[in-house]
Amino acid sequence: MKALGVAVVGTGFIGPVHVEAVRRLGHRVVGILGSSPEKSRVAADQLGLEKGYASLAGVLADDAVQVVHLASPNVLHFPQCRQVLAAGKHVVCEKPLAMTTAESAELVKLAVASPVVAAVNYNVRFYPLVLEARERVRAGGVGRVFHVSGSYLQDWLLYPTDFNWRVRAEDGGGLRAFADIGTHWIDTVCFITGLEVEAVFADLQTVHPTRQQPTGGGETFTASANRDRRAAVEVPVATEDAGSLLLRFRGGAKGSLTVSQVTAGRKNCLRFDIAGAEASLVWDSEEPNALHIGYRTKPNERLIRDPALMTASVTPFANYPGGHAEGFPDTFKQLYRAVYADVTNGRSESPLYATFADGHREVQLCEAILRSHREEKWVTV
Amino acid sequence: MKALGVAVVGTGFIGPVHVEAVRRLGHRVVGILGSSPEKSRVAADQLGLEKGYASLAGVLADDAVQVVHLASPNVLHFPQCRQVLAAGKHVVCEKPLAMTTAESAELVKLAVASPVVAAVNYNVRFYPLVLEARERVRAGGVGRVFHVSGSYLQDWLLYPTDFNWRVRAEDGGGLRAFADIGTHWIDTVCFITGLEVEAVFADLQTVHPTRQQPTGGGETFTASANRDRRAAVEVPVATEDAGSLLLRFRGGAKGSLTVSQVTAGRKNCLRFDIAGAEASLVWDSEEPNALHIGYRTKPNERLIRDPALMTASVTPFANYPGGHAEGFPDTFKQLYRAVYADVTNGRSESPLYATFADGHREVQLCEAILRSHREEKWVTV
Amino acid sequence: MKALGVAVVGTGFIGPVHVEAVRRLGHRVVGILGSSPEKSRVAADQLGLEKGYASLAGVLADDAVQVVHLASPNVLHFPQCRQVLAAGKHVVCEKPLAMTTAESAELVKLAVASPVVAAVNYNVRFYPLVLEARERVRAGGVGRVFHVSGSYLQDWLLYPTDFNWRVRAEDGGGLRAFADIGTHWIDTVCFITGLEVEAVFADLQTVHPTRQQPTGGGETFTASANRDRRAAVEVPVATEDAGSLLLRFRGGAKGSLTVSQVTAGRKNCLRFDIAGAEASLVWDSEEPNALHIGYRTKPNERLIRDPALMTASVTPFANYPGGHAEGFPDTFKQLYRAVYADVTNGRSESPLYATFADGHREVQLCEAILRSHREEKWVTV
Amino acid sequence: MKALGVAVVGTGFIGPVHVEAVRRLGHRVVGILGSSPEKSRVAADQLGLEKGYASLAGVLADDAVQVVHLASPNVLHFPQCRQVLAAGKHVVCEKPLAMTTAESAELVKLAVASPVVAAVNYNVRFYPLVLEARERVRAGGVGRVFHVSGSYLQDWLLYPTDFNWRVRAEDGGGLRAFADIGTHWIDTVCFITGLEVEAVFADLQTVHPTRQQPTGGGETFTASANRDRRAAVEVPVATEDAGSLLLRFRGGAKGSLTVSQVTAGRKNCLRFDIAGAEASLVWDSEEPNALHIGYRTKPNERLIRDPALMTASVTPFANYPGGHAEGFPDTFKQLYRAVYADVTNGRSESPLYATFADGHREVQLCEAILRSHREEKWVTV
Ligand SMILES: NC(=O)C1=CN([C@@H]2O[C@H](COP(=O)(O)OP(=O)(O)OC[C@H]3O[C@@H](n4cnc5c(N)ncnc54)[C@H](O)[C@@H]3O)[C@@H](O)[C@H]2O)C=CC1
Ligand SMILES: NC(=O)C1=CN([C@@H]2O[C@H](COP(=O)(O)OP(=O)(O)OC[C@H]3O[C@@H](n4cnc5c(N)ncnc54)[C@H](O)[C@@H]3O)[C@@H](O)[C@H]2O)C=CC1
Ligand SMILES: NC(=O)C1=CN([C@@H]2O[C@H](COP(=O)(O)OP(=O)(O)OC[C@H]3O[C@@H](n4cnc5c(N)ncnc54)[C@H](O)[C@@H]3O)[C@@H](O)[C@H]2O)C=CC1
Ligand SMILES: NC(=O)C1=CN([C@@H]2O[C@H](COP(=O)(O)OP(=O)(O)OC[C@H]3O[C@@H](n4cnc5c(N)ncnc54)[C@H](O)[C@@H]3O)[C@@H](O)[C@H]2O)C=CC1
Structure with missing residues (x-):
């Protein structure tokens, strides 16, 4: 190399x-x-x-x-x-x-x-079992996808004393929880299923209309679980702490997503349930080394992240043997593996990583979500 | 007695x-x-x-x-x-x-x-840990409830060859999956949280617009996982196989619910996530002997159904020691225990079981859900 | 009937x-x-x-x-x-x-x-998935059984203030935890695998050499998790609180078992791992509605207790549809179903329930376990 | 740096x-x-x-x-x-x-x-929750340790066609599964509890007395789940595929361990149950981001690997926020972090990593295990 x-x-x-x-x-x-x-x-x-x-x-x-x-x-x-x-x-x-x-x-x-x-x-695309889920959908093992549901839940902004630049619309954008973590979920499920969002309906919530902004600055995921008692000033917050979204995909599939940064006990939990005509797929980022595959006519499966049991095209992105848990940091490595291969060998036609076109689509979705919430109606993307 | x-x-x-x-x-x-x-x-x-x-x-x-x-x-x-x-x-x-x-x-x-x-x-109210969840909310352990999300998923109607009187609007009602199982979920979370639904927004799906109706009659949950090959006639189906619902509760809490009878691998899975200012509660009817309690400032808890660890008022409804799993049939026993106590001793003021007023509210919700879906707007209950 | x-x-x-x-x-x-x-x-x-x-x-x-x-x-x-x-x-x-x-x-x-x-x-034999595990071994799905390991753990005798007639050798027998719960485990795994114990090696432990015996009498699994403060007298205890056992089965398979009534947090947890040439079976009495089947060459399975997915001969003992959890009380019903069928129709040749011969073998095992522990050597049964 | x-x-x-x-x-x-x-x-x-x-x-x-x-x-x-x-x-x-x-x-x-x-x-010592378990024992939260049990299970040598230098005594040593993975378990539980092994009793098993040795060489954890059909020659195998061990620790605690490289479905599963007078600790290397803490008088806990919830001295070894799963590769990083700190700053008195003295003790244990198995008696270490 x-x-x-x-x-x-x-x-x-x-x-x-x-x-x-x-x-x-x-x-x-x-x-x-x-x-x-x-x-x-x-x-x-x-x-x-x-x-x-x-x-x-x-x-x-x-x-x-x-x-x-x-x-x-x-x-x-x-x-x-x-x-x-x-x-x-x-x-x-x-x-x-x-x-x-x-x-x-x-x-x-x-x-x-x-x-x-x-x-x-x-980066969520690059959990090996997310890549594997995508291959299984593409190979037809899941059948026509009927429905995708799930959630992305965190608790690091649970208390009104929690603060970060993300809560301020001017720094993070007018949409917060959905833009920050919700788009990971949408990107992931669209990546896996190949579905495209056609329209959205949203209902958002700001459970703390004001928060204590530390006068000294607040970092992301600081290592204290406690309510801070630092010098702070109370500021109004307009961005959402939580919310729910209904989705309509082109072709008739539907979906629903709940996002929250104020759900006690959930640290960084992205979870999806993909329901298809033949099987369903369930995965949870807090236990990323297992993919649950549901069936009607035979026992459900719990596929461990194990190169020996995964689709050949995915195994370059699963570097450790089965049972040797990989995690969040590994997804960054695998994402850059894919990006740098293109840097070295030239751009591939349909890369695994998200392109700027993919990134643009997520920003479009964010705008549609905010508009739907404000106007209380379905918004076509 | x-x-x-x-x-x-x-x-x-x-x-x-x-x-x-x-x-x-x-x-x-x-x-x-x-x-x-x-x-x-x-x-x-x-x-x-x-x-x-x-x-x-x-x-x-x-x-x-x-x-x-x-x-x-x-x-x-x-x-x-x-x-x-x-x-x-x-x-x-x-x-x-x-x-x-x-x-x-x-x-x-x-x-x-x-x-x-x-x-x-x-009957879902009478899972001992559902009763316990309710006591914990009432005692303040969860704090102000921000959000309730969850799902009720089954797979017994996954194939177009599956049939039951419930799929016919004239026998089961114009709303199917939500009426049949979704109302269990809403009844349960309102029972636990004390919240009342103010408005709903729904989006429903009939993934099989026609089904094979057996000419000989179809029973509920027949013990075959396979696609039937019995004599049958194709009939149109108007009731929903699946759908998602957004909820607004009086007082500002919000919620979301996904319901499906076509999700492969889920046999009878009612699950809720109640997110409050101090803690969250998660429970799943397929593993009813554990209540998951999420915290921000201390380890999450997994409370086993154990009379020795539960609120005193709940213990009459948890008849077996911790670790001796109870299940679905036990909820019927406990529900009738409560009902028959009133039969014997006279009606109590706020019974644990659902009254006809509670039952009426669920029918109101069903009508609101169907209207919201058809008119694509929030409907006040 | x-x-x-x-x-x-x-x-x-x-x-x-x-x-x-x-x-x-x-x-x-x-x-x-x-x-x-x-x-x-x-x-x-x-x-x-x-x-x-x-x-x-x-x-x-x-x-x-x-x-x-x-x-x-x-x-x-x-x-x-x-x-x-x-x-x-x-x-x-x-x-x-x-x-x-x-x-x-x-x-x-x-x-x-x-x-x-x-x-x-x-009664443990009559958990539907225990019966199913047995059928799967008999049908060859597990292959030759190499090894059986597991545990039976409880915590109701954790504190020296806990007391029950079982701790007194004269009332319960000289072997306690193994006789009381360990024999359930041995009976269950022999029932499933068809293996017979040939020899045992045991090492037992009495972590509380004295206990507080309440002067008023102590009942089994009383509904208090706390250290009692009732009137009591300190008595010596000779029976074991915990211990481990190695097993040799006829034909070459081996096994190991840990038993404890002093393991905090385990209420009534019988767990086995059966390792065979083709598959392994794992089951836990605290989550009795799932049987875990491990494979080398394909994804592991999580079989839900679902009559539609189980062996035909077992379905009479699984009375509720998949996802409708059954539990401990249901095993007594199913055991008596089998016994009463024989009462009504005459004794069957190889009944599912334990006969007195089976019960005698367990008493033999208890004596061998105690002797092995005392003499620190393998004892043939 | x-x-x-x-x-x-x-x-x-x-x-x-x-x-x-x-x-x-x-x-x-x-x-x-x-x-x-x-x-x-x-x-x-x-x-x-x-x-x-x-x-x-x-x-x-x-x-x-x-x-x-x-x-x-x-x-x-x-x-x-x-x-x-x-x-x-x-x-x-x-x-x-x-x-x-x-x-x-x-x-x-x-x-x-x-x-x-x-x-x-x-490296197992350096899973953040293993370090945390150790701190909790040291701080007294677990109480006097009564018993330690557990297992280390793999399936990569399940079939007689599986081969690796480890199966040959001359390359790997006369003790195989216990030396290869069992010593990880013993090192880990002694590290956590501070206990020292006093004596062992072992019973080992070679389920495949011969194996097919590929004439071309066999690598560790090769990415194929299938029975190989490569050119091979049948060779006798003397080392154990599986086995069970009883342990006596200085001070009276006891333990048991099951080790296997032939348990279908377990890829790399090290699991321990530490039972103490106040609490128990359970951890599984296949789900390394959760530590289960069992109690008698309050709900069990499921501690997520979250720096915000862990002992201060451990947080340098937990580099990602709660919910951002770390895994097997991260333990090597943390181990070298500790080693290199000593390289840079001079040897510390009681380092977290295993010293050669610790390594020597494990080799002593291996010899004792083999001798105990052969002589069928307790061997003091
Ligand atoms: N893919 C993923 O999983 C994650 C993505 N992110 C994204 O990464 C970005 C950063 O987030 P965090 O690291 O959490 O935020 P942070 O607040 O912890 O760090 C932001 C950093 O940017 C630096 N910065 C500010 N102004 C700068 C400038 N003019 N030039 C260069 N650096 C400047 C700050 O000093 C700070 O170090 C965000 O866009 C966020 O959405 C964050 C966390 C996870
Ligand atoms: N609470 C819960 O968990 C559950 C509630 N249910 C409810 O119970 C009701 C029955 O459902 P299933 O037992 O699943 O249906 P099913 O179709 O299996 O049984 C319905 C029974 O009603 C009988 N029936 C029909 N007409 C009758 C008449 N005129 N007089 C008396 N009996 C008559 C039928 O012969 C049949 O035995 C439904 O309303 C359903 O919503 C059903 C299952 C679970
Ligand atoms: N299969 C299983 O899962 C279980 C089996 N058992 C077994 O059941 C038996 C009883 O155990 P527990 O109910 O836990 O004990 P317990 O102490 O709660 O009850 C024993 C009962 O026997 C009664 N008794 C005492 N002397 C008697 C006499 N002379 N005649 C009639 N009744 C008398 C006592 O009054 C008491 O009600 C034991 O042999 C135990 O091993 C206990 C629990 C679970
Ligand atoms: N801490 C842990 O979790 C693990 C530890 N190990 C240990 O690591 C060691 C290696 O195991 P694996 O990597 O699994 O084995 P392997 O067979 O995959 O690799 C061994 C390597 O050593 C090389 N080698 C052979 N002779 C050599 C020589 N004379 N000089 C230099 N290199 C030579 C071979 O070419 C081969 O690349 C073993 O001692 C094993 O116990 C292995 C796996 C996990």
Whole structure:
């Protein structure tokens, strides 16, 4: 293998996850960029990286860097993607791709016009059993899909004292829980089933209309389960803490999704139930090494993530033998495996990773969801 | 204890379940009524009962009978309830209470005017851990309830060759899956949380617009998993096989429910997730001996159905020590325990079992669900 | 069906379980016998039974009684069985059949000589999925059985303040946990696999060498989880609280079993893992409605207790459709279904229920286990 | 951080796992050594490593290398460890440390005499919830430990056509399944409880006395579930496929362990039940993100691997937020995190990782197990 040079933008929760995953593949993370040169330096030092960049321009000017990963807050994705594409470097952008469809549509155009690889970081696709579920649908084992239901539940914003930039519409977008985690679910089930969303009906909820914003800044998933008692100021919150969505897919299948960031005890639980004419598929991200396959005429199955039992095309993405549990960090590795293969060998026609077109569709869905909630009617996407 | 005399109407799937449950309590099942005198006789003989009645009139004329259980098809509930009430006998009616709110409203009036005990057979309330969940909400352990989501999934109508009187609107009602099993879910979560449904939004699905109706009649849950190859005629089906529902409760809580009778591998799976400000409660009828309690600031709990660990008021309804699994048949016993206590001691003010008023509310919900689906808008109940 | 007349001896934990199960089948429980006429009367009244007997002689003189169930403490099984057999009545004796092999051997002889049906109450056999597991082994689906391992764990004797007649060797026998619950496990796995124990090696443990014996008497599985603070006197305890056993079966298979009545959090958890050349079977009495079937070359299965998916000969013992959970009480019903069929139709050659010969073998095992522990060597049975 | 230079010996199943884990930490894997210079080159190329070494001497002569990881077959551990220690480089040796206690005792002496860090790769210790279990025992939450039971089950050697160097006593050692995986279990439970094994009693089983040895060589956990049909020759096998072990710990606690590499459906399932006076702990390596805590007087707990809910000293080893599943590969990262901290900062007094003394104790246990099995008696360790 030929090692690629990679730079990561973002030093918060998920930036270092990118760094670790790139390294597992044997590629070289040249440096990192934070919100200030000082933060970049500190992060580079902590992570043992050569360079802490002073600016995105600095990253883009670095010839050692072929691929740029954007793991910054949502509001920066659009301007930063544009810059990276303009510089002719490959880009992996965190989700959501942009704040508006106007932005994401422009990025799609730019990406298509450019020769580089441009991916959106929908990592859930790369759980080996999610890939396997997709192959089973494609091979006909599930039959015509009737219905998809599920949920994505978390509890890290349960208390009114919990705060993060995501709760502020100006930083995260007007739609919060659905944009932040709900789109992972929709991307995943559409990826597996091949279905396309035709229309949505939403009903959202802000259970805490005000929250305590720490005056010192709040990080994602900070390691304390307790109600903070830090200095804080009460601010109004307009984005949703939870909500439910009905979906209509092209071709007649239907679906439903519940999303919440305020469900006590659920840490990061994405779950789907795909009901087809021959079988159903159930999977839960908190127990990602098992796929449950339901049947009417024979015993249900519990397929363990085991390369020896999975479809051949999936096994490159399941690196450990059965029973040797893989998890969340592994999905980033596998996603970049697919992206870097295209970087090295040229863009493939229908890549496994989410393209900017996929990312754009999710932003469209977000706008439709918000409109449906406000207007209390079905909105066609 | 003083043994009561009981008669059961209905010899299909659920009638004999009533018989068994009544017997467990030490009461006397005097006889049974089927759709013909001959069927009554055969059932009485098989079940070891003294009398196979010739008609409901015969049941009502029998002085040995104080309580009548109606386990006949839905369309008969209204006329039969009316007769039983007119005869001054106590009545336990299977759900749904009636086919229309006009009917159910009349039954409520008749029941209020009568001195007898009148209950609707919402048995799910009587799983010991459902009763326990309710006590925990009432005691404040869950906090303000934000959201209730869940599903009721089965697969016995998965194939177009599956048939039962429930699929025909004229026998089961225009709403099928939601009326048949969805109302169990709504009754259960309202019972637990004390919430009242304010408005619903529904989207229903008939995945098999035609089905093969056996010319010889089709029974409920027949013991074959296979696609039948019996003589049959293709008939159009208007009732829903599956669907999703959004709920708004009075006071601001919201909810969502998915119902299906065509989800492969789910035999009879009622599941709820109740999310509150302090804790969440998760329960699944296929594993009824565990209640999952989610927390943010401490480990989640898995409460086993164990009288030693449950609220004192619930323990009379949990008759076996922890680890000695109870199940579906036990709920009927516990429901009749509560009903017969009122028969013996006089009507209690807020009984645990569902009253006719509760049954009426479920019929109202069914009408609202069907209207919402047809008009594609929120319908206030 | 023709209803049989039944009497139950024992008014503690398990006696009333027998009463309930007999009633479910439509048979008639004529009366009950406790440790005193007064106790018999109270129990008869509470359970709604006609007669509270004054003595076993009274039971045996009652022509209305054809079958006697013995649910008294272990030490009484031998003398009471003998009396029942002498009276020519059918008998269902709780386990263990007797205190010594001398006693149990005599009972076997008496039973063989008598025309009545004589069964030992090893109810675990009658979980529908245990019966199904047996059929699958017999049909060859598991292949040659290599190994059987498992455990039977409880926590009701965890604290030194917990007390029951079982801890006293003179009332329960010199072997406690293994005799009380371990024999259920051995009976179950031998029943399923058809294997016979050839030799055992045991290591036992008394974690509380003294216990607080309440001066007022202590009942089985009393509904309090807490350390009692009742008047009590400290007594030495010689019987084991826990222990482990290695087994050698005739033909080369091996096994291991851990038994404990002091494992916090396990209420009544019998679990086995049967490993064969083609498949393995795992089952847990706390989740009795699922049988886990392990494979090497295809996904593992989770077979739900569903008559539609089970072997035809087992379905009479699985009375509720898939997903409608059955449990512990149902096993008593099914056991008596099998016993009473023989009472009515004559003794069958190889009954599903445990015969006195089976019960005798368990007593032999108990003696071998105790000897092996004391002598620290393999003991052939 | 200062990046260390690392070399890995072994290019089979587990060598590349070491490479990946070292990289995640930001350290530099300089090169790799296989069984031939050619194999080294191929592996270096595939993994994107600079150097494919020609010999261990070459590794040890490389100044860029400070730490050597030995992931070669068991029989090489002793000679290779000796060479690495002699060269004054830090060493991480795969388990078991050596083939005999004579060898392992010598290595302990050499390691003590040397200033380097010397660790044995018992990675199971580094599942975050295993570390947490240990902290909970130490903090008294479990109370005096009465009993430890469990199993380590796999199925990759189920068929007589399965082969690997481990089945040959000369390559893997006379004890196989217990040495290969059983020692992981013993190391883990002793690590958690602080207990020391005093004596063992074993009963082993070779279910396939002959196996088909492929003439072309057989790798570990090859990705085929099927019975191989490759060219092979039938060879006798003396090592055990499965077995059971009784344990006595110093201080009175007891234990039992079942080990098997022929249990269909279990891929890599290490499970323990630790029973203490106050609580019990249950964990399963196939679902490593949950620790089950059993209680008598309150609901059982299911602790999710969540830094926010874990003991502070453990959180550095749990790098992802709750619900973001970690797995088997992560344990190698955390183990090397602990080892490299000592490499950088000097040897700590009681390190979390297994020292050579710990590794020696496991080899002692292996010898005792084999002797006990052969002599059919308790063997003191
Ligand atoms: N795929 C997945 O599973 C996940 C995706 N994400 C996505 O990743 C992005 C980052 O989220 P988190 O890491 O959770 O947030 P965070 O708040 O923990 O980290 C954001 C980082 O961006 C840095 N940043 C801010 N302004 C910057 C600038 N101008 N230039 C460079 N860096 C700047 C901040 O210093 C901070 O380190 C979001 O878009 C989020 O949606 C986050 C978590 C999981
Ligand atoms: N609470 C629960 O969990 C359940 C409730 N049910 C309810 O119980 C009722 C019966 O359902 P199944 O037993 O499943 O149906 P089924 O079709 O198996 O049995 C219905 C029985 O009613 C008898 N019947 C028909 N006409 C009659 C008449 N004129 N007089 C007396 N009996 C007559 C039929 O012969 C048949 O035996 C339904 O209303 C259903 O909604 C059914 C199953 C479960
Ligand atoms: N198969 C199973 O799953 C179970 C079997 N058992 C077995 O059932 C038997 C009874 O156990 P438990 O009900 O738990 O004990 P318990 O102590 O709760 O009840 C024993 C009963 O026997 C009565 N008794 C005492 N002396 C008597 C006499 N001379 N004549 C008639 N009755 C007398 C006592 O009054 C008491 O009601 C034991 O042999 C036990 O091993 C117990 C529980 C479960
Ligand atoms: N901690 C854990 O979880 C695990 C530990 N192990 C241990 O790791 C070791 C290796 O096991 P696997 O990778 O499964 O075996 P393997 O057979 O897959 O690989 C062994 C490797 O050693 C290489 N080798 C042979 N002779 C050599 C020599 N003279 N110099 C350098 N390399 C040589 C072989 O080419 C092969 O690549 C064993 O000691 C095993 O017990 C293995 C798997 C998991």
